[in-house]
Amino acid sequence: MPELPEVETVRRGLAPHLEGQHITRVDQRRPDLRWPMPTDLVQILTGARVTTLRRRSKYILADLDRGPSLLLHLGMSGRVRIESEPLGQFHHDPSILPRHDHLVLETESGSRITLNDARRFGAVDLVREGEAHPLLSGLGPEPLSDDFTPGRLAAAFAGRRAPVKALLLDQRVVAGLGNIYVCEALFRAGIHPTRAAGRIGRDRIAALHGAIRDVLAEAITAGGSSLRDHRQTSGELGYFQHSFRVYGREGLPCPRPGCGGTVRRIVQSGRSTWYCPVCQR
DNA sequence: ATCCGGACCTGGTCGC
DNA sequence: TGCGACCAGGTCCGGA
Numbered sequence A: 001m002p003e004l005p006e007v008e009t010v011r012r013g014l015a016p017h018l019e020g021q022h023i024t025r026v027d028q029r030r031p032d033l034r035w036p037m038p039t040d041l042v043q044i045l046t047g048a049r050v051t052t053l054r055r056r057s058k059y060i061l062a063d064l065d066r067g068p069s070l071l072l073h074l075g076m077s078g079r080v081r082i083e084s085e086p087l088g089q090f091h092h093d094p095s096i097l098p099r100h101d102h103l104v105l106e107t108e109s110g111s112r113i114t115l116n117d118a119r120r121f122g123a124v125d126l127v128r129e130g131e132a133h134p135l136l137s138g139l140g141p142e143p144l145s146d147d148f149t150p151g152r153l154a155a156a157f158a159g160r161r162a163p164v165k166a167l168l169l170d171q172r173v174v175a176g177l178g179n180i181y182v183c184e185a186l187f188r189a190g191i192h193p194t195r196a197a198g199r200i201g202r203d204r205i206a207a208l209h210g211a212i213r214d215v216l217a218e219a220i221t222a223g224g225s226s227l228r229d230h231r232q233t234s235g236e237l238g239y240f241q242h243s244f245r246v247y248g249r250e251g252l253p254c255p256r257p258g259c260g261g262t263v264r265r266i267v268q269s270g271r272s273t274w275y276c277p278v279c280q281r
Numbered sequence B: 001a002t003c004c005g006g007a008c009c010t011g012g013t014c015g016c
Numbered sequence C: 001t002g003c004g005a006c007c008a009g010g011t012c013c014g015g016a
Helices: A004-018 A041-045 A150-157 A164-169 A179-189 A202-228 A239-243
Strands: A023-028 A050-056 A059-064 A069-073 A078-083 A101-107 A112-117 A123-127 A264-268 A271-275
Touching: A004 A050, A004 A059, A004 A078, A004 A101, A004 A112, A004 A202, A023 A041, A041 A123, A150 A164, A150 A202, A164 A179, A179 A202, A179 A271, A202 A239
Parallel strands: none
Antiparallel strands: A023 A101, A050 A059, A059 A069, A069 A123, A078 A112, A101 A112, A264 A271
């Protein structure tokens, strides 16, 4: 489900409940999600203190005061639930069925953190110190960091005949984008999603670079608003879904003033793409 | 090397 | 109300 902004929102929601806290109890309810969880997961986590919660791409990393870091990925349907009330008194969201609660952490301050993932495309793993973890080692630059530059994007696009949409979904090119924010960034940059990446001019790549940063930053801000309102800490889309300009808006008018186009949906390598055929070229 | 389609899962929605 | 078809925010893998 979650792309970079949703994962960042989950991280921010989780941080006050985890950072500095000892994990007092761990309940692992199945051996695997997409892959097997480490056999020593419960042993490593129980009694450990979380020092820092970080995010890399769509992964949340909890550094521990002992040994490895905990790695979480929410896949398509992963959610995190935070409960501070004792069991039994908590009136939880009925849309999150306890049926798919796979991992539960309790902290010394009494928070209970539950990973729920119906489709089980998510992942839980440990990253040993100094290890080049296979899920992390191939990742491209963090889009909101200084590592992500127009030049680097241009270099990744050079000579490539694949549609620009496919390359933006490739986590080796830039990390953290998914279907939604790729559609939204291409719309903002006025670039047609089927255009061969290698045939986009430098100025338009620079515009795309800016659009990627803008849309992610705005979505994170909106996620933060959701957090302050206690609307969502779980990985669901926050307020920003009301700001989508093309995603999911087939048949609606293009929001660009004066454009007059109609948002279209096509399918590219099995996934829906929404765009405006008039102002995206 | 690059590109694409299929695979992994469950649940929600829509049309009949 | 029931049932099948189709769709979904990710990403790894294998074959062309």
